[in-house]
Amino acid sequence: ANWYSNSPLSPAHMDWSSHFPAFVDPDTSKTNLSGGRKLTKEVEVVDIGCGFGGLMVGLAPLLPDTLMVGMEIRTSVLEYLSSRIHALRSQQQRLKNKAANPSSTELQDASAQPEGTESTAPAPSNDDEIGTEKIFPGNFENITAIRSNTMKFLPNFFGHHQLSKIFICFPDPHFKARKHKARIVSESLNSEYAYVLRPGGLLYTITDVEEYHHWVLRHFLHGEQPEGAAPAPSSKDLFERVSEEELALDPCVRVMKYETEESKKVTRNKGNKYVAVFRRKADPEWP
Ligand code: SAM
Numbered sequence: 514a515n516w517y518s519n520s521p522l523s524p525a526h527m528d529w530s531s532h533f534p535a536f537v538d539p540d541t542s543k544t545n546l547s548g549g550r551k552l553t554k555e556v557e558v559v560d561i562g563c564g565f566g567g568l569m570v571g572l573a574p575l576l577p578d579t580l581m582v583g584m585e586i587r588t589s590v591l592e593y594l595s596s597r598i599h600a601l602r603s604q605q606q607r608l609k610n611k612a613a614n615p616s617s618t619e620l621q622d623a624s625a626q627p628e629g630t631e632s633t634a635p636a637p638s639n640d641d642e643i644g645t646e647k648i649f650p651g652n653f654e655n656i657t658a659i660r661s662n663t664m665k666f667l668p669n670f671f672g673h674h675q676l677s678k679i680f681i682c683f684p685d686p687h688f689k690a691r692k693h694k695a696r697i698v699s700e701s702l703n704s705e706y707a708y709v710l711r712p713g714g715l716l717y718t719i720t721d722v723e724e725y726h727h728w729v730l731r732h733f734l735h736g737e738q739p740e741g742a743a744p745a746p747s748s749k750d751l752f753e754r755v756s757e758e759e760l761a762l763d764p765c766v767r768v769m770k771y772e773t774e775e776s777k778k779v780t781r782n783k784g785n786k787y788v789a790v791f792r793r794k795a796d797p798e799w800p
Pocket residue numbers: 561562563564565567584585586587590661662663664665681682683684685697773774775776
């Protein structure tokens with residue numbers, strides 16, 4: 514398979530129905546451009562480079578009516594996460610059945626790692642998620658994962674102003690200067706993020722690498738244009754930084770800081786975590 518086989522021709526061709534069966538529109542006449550059934554709502558939240566999915570699993574009950582997708586380039590990691598989500602959904606279904614009929618079958622442990630994956634990820638993030646009979650809002654029906662290289666294909670999946678939140682958690686740092694072009698924050702990628710984010714939407718970043726944090730601030734708040742480029746709106750026209758006071762009230766920040774697998778590793782190693790969140794401004798006037 515090549516990358517193209519995973520990418521829809523355009524967002525209108527993307528068939529989300531198998532990802533979000535609980536949200537398929539009952540009207541069978543509503544289909545997308547590839548003939549798949551439409552959903553009752555659009556995907557709104559994306560986790561770029563989601564890894565083992567701690568962010569998605571942590572956010573799912575917080576935003577039970579919001580459809581969210583994690584995007585990940587590594588096949589084995591993606592397979593692990595898909596199995597994890599299916600296991601969580603099945604567990605929730607069993608709990609609901611059991612609540613309706615208390616003599617029904619025992620719980621299966623949704624933390625079980627599928628055979629053959631190289632995951633070192635821990636069980637789903639919430640300690641009482643497994644082993645106690647807890648039914649979570651949304652039953653994890655609102656999260657999914659897709660294998661894709663977001664540096665190439667984000668606009669194939671999401672239309673203009675479709676997203677309300679984008680997360681970039683602990684991106685690979687690519688320390689050496691000659692590798693900086695592989696970073697998933699850059700002037701050109703930021704304009705893609707601005708394209709798919711709606712005005713007022715938020716782009717969340719967190720890293721344990723202080724230099725990368727400054728790179729992020731520079732690229733979102735100053736927006737350098739390549740020499741000789743035609744004048745055009747840059748990141749500084751499109752994003753503003755969200756204040757600490759506002760972030761203190763945002764539960765998504767806590768999930769980002771403590772529930773992704775990488776954030777847990779940084780906590781264990783007593784490392785620093787640098788958070789920066791940007792609000793998509795209104796589209797600038799441009800002649
Ligand atoms: N966000 C997760 C967390 O906080 O636990 C994972 C962080 S890990 C350091 C970075 C992840 O980004 C890896 O899983 C990597 O495979 C993924 N990644 C890197 N480049 C990517 C790309 N272009 N598209 C999608 N995923 C990518």
